[in-house]
Amino acid sequence: MRYGEKVAVDDLDLVVDRNTITAVLGPNGAGKTTTLETCEGYRKAQQGSVSVLGLDPQRQRRDLLPRIGVMLQDGGAWSGVRAMEMLRHISRLHADPLDVDVLGERLGLGDCGRTPYRRLSGGQQQRLKLAMTIVGRPELVFVDEPTAGMDPAGRRTTWELLEQLRTDGVTVVLTTHHMDEAERLADRIHIIDRGRMIASGTPLELTRGGSSTIRLVVTKPFPDGAPESLRQALGHHLEVTTISDVSLLITGPADSTTLATVSGWCEQQGVLPESLNLGQRTLEDTFLEITGRELS
Amino acid sequence: MNQPTGTFTPRPGAAPLARQVLAQASMESRLMLRNGEQLLLAVVIPVIVLIGAVTAADHLDLGLSHRPIDEFTPGVLALAVMSTAFTSLAIATGFERRYGVIKRLGSSPLPRSGLLLGKVGALLLVELLQIAIISAVALTLDWQPHASLLAALLAIVLGTAAFAALGLFVAGVMRAEATLALANLVYLLLLAGGAVVLPASAYGGFGTVAKLLPSGALGNALRHALWSGGYAWSSMLVLLVWAAVGAVLTARTFTWE
Numbered sequence: 001m002r003y004g005e006k007v008a009v010d011d012l013d014l015v016v017d018r019n020t021i022t023a024v025l026g027p028n029g030a031g032k033t034t035t036l037e038t039c040e041g042y043r044k045a046q047q048g049s050v051s052v053l054g055l056d057p058q059r060q061r062r063d064l065l066p067r068i069g070v071m072l073q074d075g076g077a078w079s080g081v082r083a084m085e086m087l088r089h090i091s092r093l094h095a096d097p098l099d100v101d102v103l104g105e106r107l108g109l110g111d112c113g114r115t116p117y118r119r120l121s122g123g124q125q126q127r128l129k130l131a132m133t134i135v136g137r138p139e140l141v142f143v144d145e146p147t148a149g150m151d152p153a154g155r156r157t158t159w160e161l162l163e164q165l166r167t168d169g170v171t172v173v174l175t176t177h178h179m180d181e182a183e184r185l186a187d188r189i190h191i192i193d194r195g196r197m198i199a200s201g202t203p204l205e206l207t208r209g210g211s212s213t214i215r216l217v218v219t220k221p222f223p224d225g226a227p228e229s230l231r232q233a234l235g236h237h238l239e240v241t242t243i244s245d246v247s248l249l250i251t252g253p254a255d256s257t258t259l260a261t262v263s264g265w266c267e268q269q270g271v272l273p274e275s276l277n278l279g280q281r282t283l284e285d286t287f288l289e290i291t292g293r294e295l296s
Numbered sequence: 297m298n299q300p301t302g303t304f305t306p307r308p309g310a311a312p313l314a315r316q317v318l319a320q321a322s323m324e325s326r327l328m329l330r331n332g333e334q335l336l337l338a339v340v341i342p343v344i345v346l347i348g349a350v351t352a353a354d355h356l357d358l359g360l361s362h363r364p365i366d367e368f369t370p371g372v373l374a375l376a377v378m379s380t381a382f383t384s385l386a387i388a389t390g391f392e393r394r395y396g397v398i399k400r401l402g403s404s405p406l407p408r409s410g411l412l413l414g415k416v417g418a419l420l421l422v423e424l425l426q427i428a429i430i431s432a433v434a435l436t437l438d439w440q441p442h443a444s445l446l447a448a449l450l451a452i453v454l455g456t457a458a459f460a461a462l463g464l465f466v467a468g469v470m471r472a473e474a475t476l477a478l479a480n481l482v483y484l485l486l487l488a489g490g491a492v493v494l495p496a497s498a499y500g501g502f503g504t505v506a507k508l509l510p511s512g513a514l515g516n517a518l519r520h521a522l523w524s525g526g527y528a529w530s531s532m533l534v535l536l537v538w539a540a541v542g543a544v545l546t547a548r549t550f551t552w553e
Contacts, residue, residue, distance in 0.1 A: 040403055041403075042399070042402070042403070062407060065310075065403060065404065065405055066308050066309050066310040066405040067306075067308040068308075068403070070400070070403035072396055072399065072400055072403075074396055075394075075395045075396025075397065075399070075400070076395070076396045076397065076399070076400035077395065077396075077397060077400070078327055078391075078392065078395065078397055079391065079395055080327055080330055080331065081323075081327060085323075089319060089320075089323045090404060092311060092315065092316070092319035093310065093311055093316045093319060093320075093404050093405045093406050094308075094309065094310065094311055094405060095307075095308075095309030095310060095311050095312075096307045096308075096309055098303070098304070132400075134304060136308060136309075136404075136405070137304065137305070137306050137307040137308055138306060138308050139306040139308055164301075164303070164304060165304050167301055168301060168302055168303060168304040168305045168306075169304075169305055169306055170304055170306055
């Protein structure tokens with residue numbers, strides 16, 4: 001799929017392979033929803049072209065809609081409608097829907113089936129919306145922040161469901177600002193920020209094969225030339241990135257010896273570490289390196 | 297609770313349009329009837345107006361051309377149509393926009409025409425129920441219509457089209473709360489001064505204007521149909537014009553959100 005929409009989404013180029021889970025990851029306001037809604041035919045791309053299942057989502061919308069499932073971020077149900085009644089209604093718009101009761105049970109809607117939508121918890125509303133998205137047996141689903149407002153058990157249920165969808169041959173495109181969600185689920189991740197794609201790849205590629213990182217935060221600003229001097233102290237197999245005047249990110253094959261070196265270097269520079277963390281490199285680190293900002 | 301592999305194997309497709317429209321109409325009518333305030337507007341107020349007007353006419357000389365129950369029943373039926381096709385529809389649609397229901401249905405297989413047909417179907421279902429109840433009350437009060445059912449049906453269909461088009465226009469351009477307030481206000485104003493229950497002749501000089509309002513036109517058309525079995529063609533034309541104006545305005549201005 002290709003897009004191009006100005007301001008909110010600028011010059012975004014991305015392709016989704018069938019039968020995969022693709023995560024569009026980015027902070028709030030990055031343009032994730034705009035991107036999805038352009039694919040769903042709600043918005044017209046002002047520049048560029050969009051093709052979904054080989055169709056133009058604007059001009060061939062009627063052909064496209066029965067084949068896709070859409071989960072919107074906000075709303076989507078009458079306030080007075082009962083949970084299972086809503087699901088049953090959506091199922092009746094489709095030719096060959098899933099068994100509504102089985103699906104409701106699977107998503108834990110059995111207990112609240114007769115509860116009006118407005119009285120459902122946030123997590124129950126999300127699960128109902130997800131059920132509405134897949135009840136028509138789509139080929140491709142767009143799910144916008146599927147686990148927002150869910151408790152950990154709800155998130156797990158949702159993840160397992162999305163994985164089973166892929167196994168059964170459904171293509172999944174989801175947005176999230178949770179990097180753990182993207183890392184756990186996605187075959188490919190596209191990180192977008194301020195409407196632009198800043199990184200793209202498999203989770204392994206984006207975290208560079210699970211190499212290590214060290215995050216250093218000190219109590220007062222580093223002296224001039226600190227990153228360079230640390231780089232020399234560590235040797236050139238490690239990368240040093242400046243995050244702010246009190247924090248640095250060290251990437252590469254780091255171990256406990258590296259930690260000792262960093263700690264010794266701090267003493268020599270006359271700065272006091274506030275925190276010094278060694279960990280697996282995560283998508284959070286990738287985002288931080290590229291934008292200099294935290295993801296969430 | 298995992299299902300066997302293959303449960304979700306894609307088998308996409310839209311249901312036949314007629315089935316979708318039926319599902320939408322049944323869903324919307326159920327929601328309308330479930331809503332207490334709307335039921336009040338749909339049935340309780342018209343019945344109170346009918347009984348109130350008949351009781352008042354027994355004590356006051358209003359110079360009516362027919363027996364009070366025969367005089368007022370057609371207008372009360374018109375009032376019931378107006379409450380559902382205009383006020384209830386506008387409020388329901390306003391909140392559907394607010395809650396993203398219309399947007400969500402916009403990505404379902406249900407086309408816009410299907411959504412509209414579903415709404416019309418729901419309106420007609422609710423109106424049928426209203427007419428049954430109001431007619432039953434009127435008949436127990438010894439209502440003796442000299443009716444042409446076809447003329448009455450035509451008036452109701454045209455009146456529904458006119459009010460529904462206007463109701464959708466209001467709901468499509470205003471916020472839900474503003475729609476709620478305006479739709480109720482217009483209902484009250486037309487009830488009092490719109491020549492629905494009382495014929496336009498009862499309004500003196502304003503009567504000529506009131507006849508051109510959708511409320512006055514629907515009231516007049518139903519009175520003709522139920523008093524003498526006549527077709528009030530000029531009133532039906534007025535309703536048709538309002539329906540066309542409302543439809544054009546709605547088509548030009550309606551937004552999903």
